[in-house]
Amino acid sequence: MRPVVLCFSGLDPSGGAGLQADIEAIGQAGAHAAIACTAITVQSSQQVMGFEACSADLVEQQAVAVLNDLPVAAIKSGMLGTTDNIAKLVSLFKSGQIDKSLPFVLDPVLVANSGGSLGDETTLVAAFQELLPFATLITPNTHELRALSGEQDLHVAAKKLCHQGIHAVLVKTSHDFDSGDIEQFLYIEGEIVLKSVIQRLQGEFHGSGCSLASFIAGRLAMGDDLITAVSAADDWIIETLKAADKPHPNDKTAQLIPNRFI
Ligand code: PLP
Numbered sequence: 001m002r003p004v005v006l007c008f009s010g011l012d013p014s015g016g017a018g019l020q021a022d023i024e025a026i027g028q029a030g031a032h033a034a035i036a037c038t039a040i041t042v043q044s045s046q047q048v049m050g051f052e053a054c055s056a057d058l059v060e061q062q063a064v065a066v067l068n069d070l071p072v073a074a075i076k077s078g079m080l081g082t083t084d085n086i087a088k089l090v091s092l093f094k095s096g097q098i099d100k101s102l103p104f105v106l107d108p109v110l111v112a113n114s115g116g117s118l119g120d121e122t123t124l125v126a127a128f129q130e131l132l133p134f135a136t137l138i139t140p141n142t143h144e145l146r147a148l149s150g151e152q153d154l155h156v157a158a159k160k161l162c163h164q165g166i167h168a169v170l171v172k173t174s175h176d177f178d179s180g181d182i183e184q185f186l187y188i189e190g191e192i193v194l195k196s197v198i199q200r201l202q203g204e205f206h207g208s209g210c211s212l213a214s215f216i217a218g219r220l221a222m223g224d225d226l227i228t229a230v231s232a233a234d235d236w237i238i239e240t241l242k243a244a245d246k247p248h249p250n251d252k253t254a255q256l257i258p259n260r261f262i
Helices: 018-028 056-067 083-094 121-134 142-149 154-163 208-221 226-242
Strands: 004-011 032-043 048-053 072-077 104-106 168-172 182-188 191-198
Touching (some): 004 208, 018 208, 032 056, 056 083, 104 121, 104 208, 154 168, 154 182, 182 226, 191 226
Parallel strands (some): 004 072
Antiparallel strands (some): 032 048, 182 191
């Protein structure tokens, strides 16, 4: 069977972000996505109206069912929604139920691209500090990177997190809408090992962060090293965004949905 990525992520009914983005991106990377659902959100392509988180016990039961059954080759987390869910993932690593040697891509989701809350930011940031050291790679947007590190400068922030024991940080300026072209830096153990400048496309994309992180997790499950996986994901995400669906073609400010079947 294809290698499996076990994803901890929430349901976005619009299908742009969350677990659907994970399933589609991981499939495109050549792997199979299995999901432990952490929350059900109420949202459109444009805004988050609310969410209900799954209990940590329910998340654990889903994860254990997959871990006992399928050849899990990588872990990916997105929206966890509550500090209990973050603590549960920490305990799955600590107890060895999740093998600590598996690649783990952690997308530290705090807010949606549209600005809607996907959890209580202050308590989530505190709880994430325990989970971050288990990650092979974290993929924060600029807001999340600043919140997790307490630093405004993105490079200082990435180096600080590496010095606190995080293996690798992917810095991306895609959510800084006045920053011109998108710059990406992959920091491994405090050093930049990969830099890219990507032309900024018109529009905002709902679920681009989820898609990028999941594609990387899929490639890691397929056996790529981190630098190869991130480079492949950069090439792939540009194509998905160029082919994005436009739910509101006449509204220039509406969010677009990445087309992951390119
Ligand atoms: N996970 C879920 C369930 C979401 O609904 C969202 C955003 O709406 C995200 C993650 C983060 O999305 P993005 O890839 O736009 O950062």
